[in-house]
Amino acid sequence: MIIGAFFLLWVSTTFGCTQAGEGTDRASTTVVFKHGKLSGDGRVLSDLLRDFERRHPGLLIREELLPADSDRQHQYYAMNLDGGKAPFDLLAIDTIWAQEFAKAGWIAPLDEVLTPTEREDFFPGPIEAATFQGRLYAVPWYVDAGVLYYRRDLLDRHGFEPPHTWPELARIAKLVLDGEQDSKLAGFVWQGKQYEGLMCVALEVLRSNGTDLWSGDRDRAEYGLRFLRETIATHGITPLSTSMADEESTRWIFGEGHALFMRNWPYAWSMLQQEGSPVRGKVGVIPLPAFPGFRSAPVLGGWMLAMPNNSTQQEIVRELISFLTSPDTQHRIAMELGYNPVRRALYTDESLLELRPLLKDLYPILLGAKPRPVTPYYLLVSQAVQPEVSAVVVGRRSPAEALGIIRRRVEQIMGEQTSPARLGRS
Amino acid sequence: MTERSLAEIKKQNGTIHLSERAWGYLFAGPAFILVGLIALAPITAALWLSLRQQLPIFGIDAFVGFQNYLQLFEDDRFWAACRTTLYFTVLSVSAELLLGFGFALLLSRLSDGGGGGLRWAHVMIILPWAIPTVVSAQIWAWLYQPDYGLLNYLLYAAGITEGRIDWLGDPDWAIHAAVVMDVWKTTPFAALLLLAGLKTVPQELYAAARVDGAGTWEQFRRITLPLLMPVVLIVLVFRTMDAVRVFDAVFVLTGGGPGNSTETLSIYAYKTLFQTLQFGYGSALATAMFVLAALLSLLYVLLLRRHVQESA
Numbered sequence: 001m002i003i004g005a006f007f008l009l010w011v012s013t014t015f016g017c018t019q020a021g022e023g024t025d026r027a028s029t030t031v032v033f034k035h036g037k038l039s040g041d042g043r044v045l046s047d048l049l050r051d052f053e054r055r056h057p058g059l060l061i062r063e064e065l066l067p068a069d070s071d072r073q074h075q076y077y078a079m080n081l082d083g084g085k086a087p088f089d090l091l092a093i094d095t096i097w098a099q100e101f102a103k104a105g106w107i108a109p110l111d112e113v114l115t116p117t118e119r120e121d122f123f124p125g126p127i128e129a130a131t132f133q134g135r136l137y138a139v140p141w142y143v144d145a146g147v148l149y150y151r152r153d154l155l156d157r158h159g160f161e162p163p164h165t166w167p168e169l170a171r172i173a174k175l176v177l178d179g180e181q182d183s184k185l186a187g188f189v190w191q192g193k194q195y196e197g198l199m200c201v202a203l204e205v206l207r208s209n210g211t212d213l214w215s216g217d218r219d220r221a222e223y224g225l226r227f228l229r230e231t232i233a234t235h236g237i238t239p240l241s242t243s244m245a246d247e248e249s250t251r252w253i254f255g256e257g258h259a260l261f262m263r264n265w266p267y268a269w270s271m272l273q274q275e276g277s278p279v280r281g282k283v284g285v286i287p288l289p290a291f292p293g294f295r296s297a298p299v300l301g302g303w304m305l306a307m308p309n310n311s312t313q314q315e316i317v318r319e320l321i322s323f324l325t326s327p328d329t330q331h332r333i334a335m336e337l338g339y340n341p342v343r344r345a346l347y348t349d350e351s352l353l354e355l356r357p358l359l360k361d362l363y364p365i366l367l368g369a370k371p372r373p374v375t376p377y378y379l380l381v382s383q384a385v386q387p388e389v390s391a392v393v394v395g396r397r398s399p400a401e402a403l404g405i406i407r408r409r410v411e412q413i414m415g416e417q418t419s420p421a422r423l424g425r426s
Numbered sequence: 427m428t429e430r431s432l433a434e435i436k437k438q439n440g441t442i443h444l445s446e447r448a449w450g451y452l453f454a455g456p457a458f459i460l461v462g463l464i465a466l467a468p469i470t471a472a473l474w475l476s477l478r479q480q481l482p483i484f485g486i487d488a489f490v491g492f493q494n495y496l497q498l499f500e501d502d503r504f505w506a507a508c509r510t511t512l513y514f515t516v517l518s519v520s521a522e523l524l525l526g527f528g529f530a531l532l533l534s535r536l537s538d539g540g541g542g543g544l545r546w547a548h549v550m551i552i553l554p555w556a557i558p559t560v561v562s563a564q565i566w567a568w569l570y571q572p573d574y575g576l577l578n579y580l581l582y583a584a585g586i587t588e589g590r591i592d593w594l595g596d597p598d599w600a601i602h603a604a605v606v607m608d609v610w611k612t613t614p615f616a617a618l619l620l621l622a623g624l625k626t627v628p629q630e631l632y633a634a635a636r637v638d639g640a641g642t643w644e645q646f647r648r649i650t651l652p653l654l655m656p657v658v659l660i661v662l663v664f665r666t667m668d669a670v671r672v673f674d675a676v677f678v679l680t681g682g683g684p685g686n687s688t689e690t691l692s693i694y695a696y697k698t699l700f701q702t703l704q705f706g707y708g709s710a711l712a713t714a715m716f717v718l719a720a721l722l723s724l725l726y727v728l729l730l731r732r733h734v735q736e737s738a
Contacts, residue, residue, distance in 0.1 A: 071700075071701060074701070075700045075701070078482070078483070078703050082482040082483075100483050101483075103483060103484065104482060104483040104484070104485065105485070106483075184573060192684075193681065193683055193684070194680075194681060194682060194683025194684055194685065194686070195681060195683075239572070239573070239592070239595075240572070240592040240595045240596060241571075241572045241573070241592050241594075241595040242595070243592075243595040243596075243683070243684040244592075244594045244595045244680065244683070244684065253573075258573070376483065376484075379701065379702055379703075380702045380704075383697055383698075383701055383702045386683075387503070387682075387683070387685060387686035387689070388685075390683045390684045390685045390686070391597075391684070391685030391686065392685075393684065393685070394595070394596070394597045394684040394685050394687075396597050396684075396685040396687065397685070
């Protein structure tokens with residue numbers, strides 16, 4: 001099956017390229033905008049694009065949607081960009097792909113779209129993630145960071161304040177669980193499935209202990225990994241099923257009122273506050289805890305706009321990117337779709353804050369959010385590390401053992417970049 | 427008769443002088459080319475890729491001979507995936523064969539009796555096989571859900587288990603959960619093939635055996651089983667091939683986790699090929715899977731041939 005699927009992809013990338021440039025014959029200029037399906041009303045973006053078209057007579061922007069699953073999007077982009085004749089002129093990429101795509105020479109520098117001074121209007125994290133060898137290769141479109149959700153009503157009932165440190169979180173969760181005596185209630189749920197979400201959680205926990213997964217102090221890294229395992233094994237505040245949980249399943253558990261704390265992205269907020277939600281009005285959001293003596297370290301998420309290197313419409317695409325990330329457009333996307341804008345000034349905008357008061361709390365979190373390791377090899381590394389972290393979570397490996405393997409593997413991958421012939425092991 | 431006339435026509439024309447055999451090949455040619463394009467070309471392409479070092483994101487594309495395969499031998503993750511794949515294959519195929527045999531005998535008895543229940547029984551049996559794997563895997567993922575899943579509820583209600591079992595979250599259970607799902611899904615396939623086999627067993631043999639005083643078990647052991655051996659082997663070949671290449675069932679249920687405890691060869695190959703874009707190494711993995719499947723089927727073919735010779 002793999003061989004067959006691979007062949008199809010090979011065929012489509014090798015021969016499918018001839019289709020590129022089609023459609024240029026009808027309207028005088030056609031720009032194809034490829035992006036994953038946005039949550040919420042798709043018409044908001046379409047309306048914006050129509051606005052842009054009206055200002056540029058003869059221009060036609062065609063939106064082409066990809067599945068929401070980001071792995072599938074990455075696969076699609078890689079296959080098509082590698083052919084050298086991608087059938088699109090504008091694409092939305094995950095923050096963690098920018099380095100890889102830039103290194104591969106798939107996307108064009110966009111320094112002209114944002115001058116260095118203009119970049120200061122944006123959050124620093126996404127700009128760092130989009131800068132490769134001193135040049136900007138993508139423009140941040142919307143931004144995310146890990147946050148801690150908590151049940152205000154449960155904490156109030158037991159007389160606790162929201163926690164600032166991980167040990168505090170574990171202690172409060174245990175006491176509340178003891179007090180509630182509800183077998184369905186979990187203390188703390190997070191994304192523990194063997195996938196990219198687990199990487200975010202692990203990085204957040206380790207970085208909030210002053211270290212990192214494949215660099216930094218080893219003892220503190222072990223301690224952080226052990227904490228993740230202990231939430232399940234010794235504290236008993238996290239159900240073992242968390243080892244299969246992704247964003248949506250944790251949101252679901254928390255949303256049904258079956259969890260006290262949850263690590264998730266800000267997107268969950270509006271769903272938790274929806275009419276009919278069992279936890280409506282009972283939820284609070286705070287920065288993720290840290291270990292004593294260290295600072296909260298949320299991981300940066302979000303999407304960016306980029307342009308294929310071979311696009312024949314470079315001029316107009318740059319203008320379109322500039323339009324989509326302009327203060328006005330960002331304001332509209334934030335108002336109507338609820339995406340967190342990339343421009344810092346919008347977080348003091350009265351009309352926006354009135355409709356989305358959460359943005360005020362998110363501002364310091366987004367400002368401090370750090371990208372996942374900024375390297376073109378990130379996906380290779382992540383893929384090699386995920387199984388080990390997952391094995392720690394379910395108790396298959398000790399933190400020390402897993403950390404040893406992780407650091408050895410990452411060193412191998414990073415080291416092999418200098419001797420390309422040996423690259424490829426994972 | 428027609429062959430001769432064809433030869434005569436050729437002679438009359440006097441232009442083409444080919445043997446019957448050559449003509450045969452000529453006519454079969456288009457079919458050969460089609461099969462070659464559909465089956466051989468992709469395999470060859472993958473084999474060729476597996477001899478290359480190809481990482482598009484780094485602009486690496488070079489011929490490296492067997493280096494990818496040498497790397498396979500040192501790769502712990504590859505061997506772990508091999509073990510998981512074989513474990514999954516042995517468990518699921520044997521369970522499917524045994525259960526399938528049971529269902530086939532049952533259905534065969536039902537059809538002896540006739541009646542309208544038979545069609546319903548057929549439909550019920552074939553249903554799991556007809557549902558797309560991705561859909562049924564998702565359904566099973568819900569059944570396995572530890573807090574609200576049906577499975578834990580039933581086990582608890584029946585008093586079999588005390589608390590909840592994390593079917594997918596527990597690395598010891600996860601692979602078995604995938605096996606159970608696969609058995610549920612593909613037992614019908616085994617059952618239907620075996621049922622077809624049972625229909626071909628001449629009833630006179632059973633009648634004769636009964637006259638000789640053979641009991642049900644003796645009849646099964648001396649008549650049904652030996653005569654069904656070729657079908658059993660065919661079921662084994664088909665099911666083993668599928669189990670070795672298993673992807674969607676496991677991927678939807680667990681994605682290979684937790685802690686890689688359910689990562690089969692195809693999932694490892696998928697991640698290498700499509701998530702980290704190591705085309706060369708990923709193709710070597712896919713080829714290894716192909717070789718494993720080929721070896722197992724060769725084993726079965728040898729078994730089948732020996733059996734046919736023995737019974738002849």
